[in-house]
Structures are given as C-alpha cells and as structure tokens.
Amino acid sequence: MIVEFGHFALVLALAVAVVQMLVPMWGAYRRNAALMAVAEPAAMIQFVLIAASFAALTYAFVTSDFSLVLVVQNSHTLKPMLYKISGVWGNHEGSLLLWALILALFGACAAWFGGNLPPTLKARVIAVQGSIGVAFLTFMLFTSNPFLRLAVPPLDGQDLNPLLQDPGLAFHPPFLYLGYVGLSMAFSFAVAALIEGRVDAAWGRWVRPWTLAAWIFLTIGIALGSWWAYYELGWGGFWFWDPVENASFMPWLLAAALLHSAIVVEKRESLKAWTILLAIMAFGFSLIGTFIVRSGVITSVHSFANDPERGVFILMILAVFMGGALTLFAFRAGTMEAKGLFAMVSRESALVANNLLLSVAAFVVFIGTIWPLLAELFFDRKLSVGEPFFNAAFSPFAVALAVILPIGAMMPWKRGELVRGMRPLIPAMLLAFSVGALVWAMQTGRTALGPVGVALGIWVVLGAGIDLWSRTGRGPVAGRIARLGRLPRADWGKVTAHAGMGITVFAVCAMLAWKTEDIRIVQEGASYPLGPYEVTLQSVEEVQGPNYRSTQATMVVRRDGALVATLTPEKRFYPVQAMPTTEAAIDYGFLRDIYLVIGDPQDGGGYAVRSYIEPFANWLWGGCLIMAFGGFLSLSDRRYRVAAGASRRTAAVPAE
C-alpha cells in the first residue's frame, strides 16, 4: 500500500513538474504575475511529492518488502540497518530517485531563498529547473521504475554488493549528487538569463552561492569516494582515473572555474558570455557523468550493470538540454557586452588564466575518458587509457595552477604590476624553493615528485597566509591582527580554500612519492620489519559477522619495543553474493598511516601479508575538507544575504 502510494506520488510529481516547466515560463513571457506565481508552489509540491516517494521506497527497504524487484535485488534481511537504508541509493533506480529528489530540493530552495530575484528571472529559473525534473522523472518512470512489483515474492533478497556495504560509501553518493545536481541551478540561472537577455553583476552574485554550494558538496563527495577506495579496495591507492571517478572530477573542475569566473562577472561585469557557457558546460558534464555511470558504454569498476536503452535515453536528455542551451547561447551571446576594462597584468587576467587551465584540464580528462570509445567507433582500435596517460597529461595543469595561484590571488583588479605584486610573496617563494631543494638533497635516487609537492604546498599555503595578512592594510602589527578578525568571511573563505588546495597538492605528491610497500609470507607468531616499525602477526581467527564470514588477523605494530597499535585486518566472504572483500586495518597517524592487509593462507603455512606506510594520507582528505570549509565560509558571507537583498530595490546595481 505504502509502495503504491510512493509510485503514485512519483507520477503526480511528473505532472506537477510539467506544470512547473510550462506555466511560469509562459507567465514570464506574457509578464503575467499570476502565472509566474505558479512557480513557487509547483516547485515546493514537486519536492514534497518526490520526498514522499523516496520515503516510501526507504520504507520498503527498511521493512525488507521482497515483493519489490529492487529490494530483492539489493537487500537482504540480515543486512545491518545502515546498509538497508543506503541500499535505497546503492542501485540504478534508487539512485535516480535520489537524483530527482535533490533536483526538486534545489528547485524548492530557489523558491524559498529566491525572494530577492526579479520576478521574471525567478519564474524562468524555476521553470528551467522544472524541465530538468520532467526529463528525469520521465526517464525514471519509463525505463527505470523503482516501484515494480513481483508476482511471487521470494523469501529473501540477493543482498547489496559487499563493497558498497561500508559507511564511507553509504554517504558518498548523496554528497556527490548534491554536487552534480546542484550544478543544475547554475544551468537554470544561465538559461533563464539567456532567455531574459540580461547578464549583470547582480546575476553573478545570485548564481555564485548555488555554484559554491554544489562545488562544496562535490568536493566532499569526491573526497569521501577517494577515502573509501583507499581503505576498502585494499592496496592503499586513492585515485585510479577510473571513468566514474573522472565523471565526478570533470564537473568539479568546471565548477571551480565557474566559481572564479562568476567573481569577475560580479565585481567587474566582464567574462559574461564565458561564464554563461561554463555554467551550461558544468551541468553538461554532470549529465555526461550520469551517462558514463549508467549506460555501460564505458566499463568501470563502479558502474551499475546496465542496458543500452537507458544510455540512449540519457543521451537524448543530454542532446536536448545541451543542444537547446548552446543554441540559445549562440543567439544571445553577442548581446552580453562586457563593461569592465582591465590590463594584461590584473586580477581579471589571472582569473582568465585560472579558467583556461581548469577548463582545459577538464577537457584533457574528458578526452582521455572517452578516447577508448572514439577509437573503437572511428578507428576500429580497441585500446585503453589509464593512469599513466592521465598522470602525464593532467599533472602539468595542476602544477601550473598551483604556481600561479598565490600571484593571481594577490593581484589588484584592473591593472597591476608583476614585480610589485610578487614582492610580498618573496619569503614564501624562497622558503618553498629551499625546503624543496633540501628534500631533494635528502632523498637521493627517487622521483622529483616529492620535492615538487613540498615546494608547491609551501608556496600555496604560505601564499594564502600572506594574502590574508596583506588584506589587513598597513600600520602596527597589533592593529593588523585585530583587523584580521573583522575581515569579511569571503576573504577568510578564499584563503582557507586556497590553503586546502595547497595541502591537497602536497599530500597527493607525498603519497605517490614516498609510499613504502612490503609483500611477504608471514607465519603465525612471526615478526617482520616495516620501515622503522616491527610488525608481528599474532594470531588468525575465523569470525562470523551478521551477513559474512571473516578471517581476522591480529597484528601488533611496535616501534623500538614500544606498542604503536594493535590492528585487525580481515578478509571477508559474503556468501549471498559469493564475493570476498579485503578489510584493511589502518593505524591513522598525523604524519603517516600504517596500512595492513591479510591475504590467503599459503600452502607451506603462514599467510600472505601486505603492509604499507602511507605518508601524509590524512592530509589529503584533510586538505579536501579544508577546501570545502573555505567554500562554506565564503558561502556564509553576509554579502550574499544583505547585498543581494539591496539590489532588489534598485533594479540592477553594478557591484561595488
């Protein structure tokens, strides 16, 4: 009964979305306030209906209602409650429902928080958001209905893929979707502005918080996914350049570019057409990501098993939205005149360079991801593109970005001088160079990656600090420190996010350059050295879990005789899916993680054991979180609440 209610709510949501798409758009065209006013209640009702539908599906999973195909395929009575709930979105149909729910949530948020938007723009934004809802709800109801029943329900389900039964992965998709789908708001704003025919500073200010929110969620989502891969897949890697990872990385890069170019629109009324194009492309890459994950065209470790019919449908959605938006763009781009003027050396130019690097980097990832497909289609060659290509083709962009970041961040608007602009950064430069050189000298015979990472990390983090300090103006130190606290949150956000980026770059290089690996057979009770540590395989036991059997080792790590940690790596076997998983045991540390994996028993006795020392692993996730926190600080700046409200009274005021 509850399931039927959920199914019905979903169909009703589609009907509401159709109304939301058509009526406000027509109202905005006719300048009819009553028709435009339909937008708000429609967006909210659509959200409530999809939320009800989502709740019904969750109820079916929680109560293990095996008359639903989806529950049978992805759940099991013995599964822990957390994974019964996360099982709702651990599959194609359910994750699509989550996608639609978040889409409707953003539409409803535009209705709630959009009070300061001009009425026609607001109506059009919500209508465009509604049209995306129509596309995805139709897709779901016709090709991927989560509410299909079985005539004869089985006694128990087939369980969720054991790799997905993990707290990290339980929360990874919701964050990722909040990011992916959040970019739909930037898209809706861009299309609405194109229809409206006007892009000004106020538009830049309105679109920026939505992009920022989407970018924060994407950052957290990607970090969670990478952390999951690190501890769950059992070989301590954190990024594999897998098509699905790339699918989330491309929108992140473009969202980062969009964030920066929207600043130029807001502050200087330049780069308008480019910003609109970025907003369209960022959401386009979200859709391409959806296509890659769900069509099965490009094989990947993470993708849902799939049929081509769905792929064709998503491709059609992609063609309609991208084709439509880009055509509109082609007609209207000429009308968006830039106002602000600036010189070759200026903050504006630095932000153009940032955008160029970020978007070309996204393009490189894109071509690498789809090249196997293109090569097979056009050249009849079956080939692969993997880590070595991406490392070689992508890294230069990351390095270039990190090098120009501190200089660009401190460059004045309109017109600056390169030499004068770099003067305050000299200490950071010197320190970065000398520490990099010192590290280079200390580690003979290894890659240059480590020293480069150290130098870049110091340069970016210290550069961010100097940037913040320079914002306090001149005068005695005490006064400047007092002024630090009064700086706008946007300044703190910018500096925090940049420092987080520096930390992340450093951690990536450190982990790739200085990882220690050890593979060997260890007898029970025996010890072996691992770097400065001594590891003892104390015992190995068979343990029964709720829905798995486990071979659990107890391993003791000592340093100079003192106990560092007792770790219990496991090898689990999930009988329902007949699938083994490795559960690495990790001793998290500030400077290093000790990472132990237990393998098969060997013929001659003993067990295969893999051990790693992962240097600065936590700095990687920490850096990402700091980046996201910086975005959050910037989002909470009062400018978005106060100034955005002020602009309603005087139509379009130029920023500042």
Next chain:
Amino acid sequence: MTRFLLVLMLAFAPLSPAFAVQPDEVLADPALEARARAISRDLRCPVCQGESIDDSNAPISRDLRLVVRERIMAGDTDAEVIDFVVSRYGEFVLFNPRAEGANLILWLAGPGVLLLGGLGAFLYIRRRGQAVAPAEALTADEQARLRELMNK
C-alpha cells in the same frame, strides 16, 4: 579458444579470493622487482574493469605478472617486455596508449586546446586592455593644460 578461456576465467574470477601481487611472485632482486611493478602498473588486466594487472585479483593477471617477470629475468628491456605482452593481447592491455597514428589526437588534444584557448584569452585580454589605454592617457591638449596648472 583464447576467448573461451577468457570467459572461463571471467566466470571464476569472483571465486578466487586472491589479492594482487602474491609473495611467491616477488623477484629476489629489488631493482628488477621495481621494474616489474612499474611495467605491471601500465598493463591492463584483460578481463577486469579497468584494473591494472598490478592491482587485479584475476588469475589471468597473475599469469601476466609472471610473464612480465619471466621476460625481465630473460634480460628483456622494459619496452621489449611490453611489446611481448602487446603482441599477444593487443593494444587493449596498454594503459598508456602509444603516441602514434590516431592516438596522436589524444596526446595532442590537451596541448592543442591549451594553445588555442591561450591565444583566444590573450586576444580577449588585449582587447580589454587596449580599451583602457585611451581612457587613461591624456591628450596633447590635456597635457598642456596640466603643465599650465602645475606651473601656476
């Protein structure tokens, strides 16, 4: 026949809870082993979904890892080892596509777009900059008037 074998291996892959490089595969000479690891990271497991043979648990990956080590022990260079594997499994197993033929498009796409984009950005910025110059520079009349005022 190979296809049949692949299918067979694929079918049994999930049942073999092995894990990537096994202790018995590791070469005694750390330098040679390091070379073997570097090579295996660039080779794709033919039956898995995007894993290198270094990471993969599939039996065929173990066989490939052993082949790589055999060739290294036989005195092959890295390039010869990779050629040997490619000659048997095709370029599909190469994670690092060779920069030749159509693949040049892949390798040159990034630098090419960067150059074009950089040129576009440069022209755009120069246009915005040229518009600045006349607004800020003084005309001859203004210069004269300024001198006049300064000399007063």
